[in-house]
Amino acid sequence: MQISKQTPSQQIEKIYDVLVIGGGAAGLSAGIYLQRYLLSTLVIDKGKARSLWMQELHNYLGLPPNTPGRDVLKQGKEHYLSLAGDYLNAYVEEVMDEGETFAVRVRIGRSHPTAVVFRSRYLIAASGIIDHLPKLDDMQNVFDYAGHNLHVCLICDGYEMRDQRAGVFGSSESSLEVAFSLGWFTPHITLFTNGEFAVGAAFRDRLTAQSYTLVEQPIARFLGENHQMTGVELADSSVVELDTGLVSMGSKYHADYLKNIDLEYQGGNLITDNMNRTSHPRIFAVGDLKLGMNQVVIAAADGALAATQIWRDIRRSEGARRSPISSSVA
C-alpha cells in the first residue's frame, strides 16, 4: 500500500525482506517480482525517475511505439500496489549495514520533513541516474525541449534523428565523441561547446573530415515552440537552425546513500554479477545505476533477475515454506 508520513508503526518496526530504492522501471519490475515471490517489499521513490522525461518510448516490446515513459511507470506502480507491495514517496539519505539487516534513513515530505528509519534484509539500488543538461540562465527553456526532440540517448532516439539537422551538446571533448556514432543516422551534425571547454586540433581535424560544424560560442537559448526545438540562439544573437538535438553531458548517479558501504564501481556505475548482485552479498543494483546499457526494457529485466536471486537466497536459507502469515499477502 501507499504509505506516508502518517505511516503505521508496524511498517516502521517491521523488517522488510527487501527495500527497493527507486520506483523507476527497474525498481517497479523488481517490486512486482518480489511480491509475487511472497517477499515483503518497500519501494521508496523520490519522484523524477529518468523515464518520466521520456515523451515516447519507441523500443519497448509489447507497447505501442509512442508510449510515454510515465505510462509505463504508472502501470507498473498500480501493478505493484495490486500485489500488496508497500510504496513510499521519500528521499533516501543513508543506508547503514547492521550485519543481518540494513537500516535505511529516509526523509519524508518537503516543507516539514520527517526522518524515518526502515529496515530490510536485502537492498536493491534502483535509483538510477539523471542526465546533466546544458546550463543556461533560463533552465525552463531547456526543460521545454528535453525529452521531446532534445534527446539524451542515442540508442533510444538515433532513429528519430535520421537525416535531420542535429545539434550535439557536450560538456567536454570526449563527451562530444557521440557525434561520430550519431553520424550513423545523419550527416548533418553541429557540435556545441557552449563556450565551456576547449577542443584540440586532432579532434577538429576529425570533425572536418566528417564535415561536421563546431560552435564554440555560449548558447543564449533554445528556439522553438510546443516542445519542438528548432534551433539555438548564440550569445552574439546569431541562430543555428536545427531539427533535433542530442545532449551528451554525463549524468548524476543517484547513489549518495551508499557512500558508507564499500562497493565496487566502474565510474559511477555499480559493478554487478549476472543476477545483478553487487560486491556486497545482500545489495543488488539494477537499471541505469549498474554497469550496462541504459534502456527501459533492460532495467525491467534487471529487476526480474535481482528479485529472483534474492528469492533463491531467502528460500534456501529459510527452507521450503514461507510462514502462512507472510504467504497470505494479497
Add this chain to the structure above:
Amino acid sequence: MQISKQTPSQQIEKIYDVLVIGGGAAGLSAGIYLQRYLLSTLVIDKGKARSLWMQELHNYLGLPPNTPGRDVLKQGKEHYLSLAGDYLNAYVEEVMDEGETFAVRVRIGRSHPTAVVFRSRYLIAASGIIDHLPKLDDMQNVFDYAGHNLHVCLICDGYEMRDQRAGVFGSSESSLEVAFSLGWFTPHITLFTNGEFAVGAAFRDRLTAQSYTLVEQPIARFLGENHQMTGVELADSSVVELDTGLVSMGSKYHADYLKNIDLEYQGGNLITDNMNRTSHPRIFAVGDLKLGMNQVVIAAADGALAATQIWRDIRRSEGARRSPISSSVA
C-alpha cells in the same frame, strides 16, 4: 514487410544485415532494435512461440497483469513491421556458415513446401524452447489446460498456485525436484510419475518429510472444464482433486538448424557473453535458447542487447555513415 512464397527476388538475393530465427519476445525485440539501428532484418518464425501458450503474463512491467502472451507478440510484430522489417512464416532447416555470410535454408508452406535460401551477415538464434507435456493418449486433453492452470514455469506462476492443491508432473526423479521450490508457495503438493519412471528411497523420504504425496500410477486424463483443470483421473479410475498443476518435464530446444556449426552449449542452452554473443562472433542467442532465466521481459532485454552489439560491430567495420539508400527505410 510480410514476405511469402511469392517473395520478390530482391529479398532472396539481398544479403540482410541480420537474420533473426524466431518471432517470439526475444526475436521481435531484437528486430525492433535492429530496424531502429537502420540494419536490414528478416525475422523468420515457424509459429507456436512458447509465449503464445501464455494465457496471462503476470509480471511484465508496463502491461496489465492479465495480458495474454499473444497480445505482446501481436503488438511486437506490428511494431517491427511498422519499422519496415521483413517477416516470413517459415521453418529454418539449416544454417551454413559461408565465412562472410550465413546461408539459411528455409521451408515455406506446409502442403507444398518450397525451399528457399536467405543470406545474412549476422544471425540471432531466437527460436526458443517448447515444454514437454505429459504424454496422454488424448493430447488435446492436455492442451486444454496447458498454459491455463496447468503451468510450466514456477517463477511465472508460483504466485497463482499459492496455498492451492498443486500437482507436479515430472519425467524423472530430478525433474520432480521443483516440488520443493513450489513448497514455498503451497504445502499441498502431489507428485505424479505417470508410471514412467522409478523414484528412489531417499527422494521418498524427502517427500514424506514435507507431507507431499507421490502418485505412481499412469494418468488416464485431466479433469476439468473451460480450461480449468480440477484434477487427474488415474488408470484405476480413481481421482486426485487438484486446483492447479506444474509440468516439469524438460523442454525441446529449437536449435537443430545450428547442428553443423560448432557452438558452446550447457545442456541444450547456448552459452553467451553479456551482450548475448555465442562462441561464434557473428551468431547471437537470445531468450530461452540461451543460458539464463526463461522470462518474457528477459527475452525482450536479450533482443535489445544482441541488436545493439551487432550495430556496434557493423558501425565500427563500416565507419560512421550508412549509405543513404539503407538509411531511407521507413
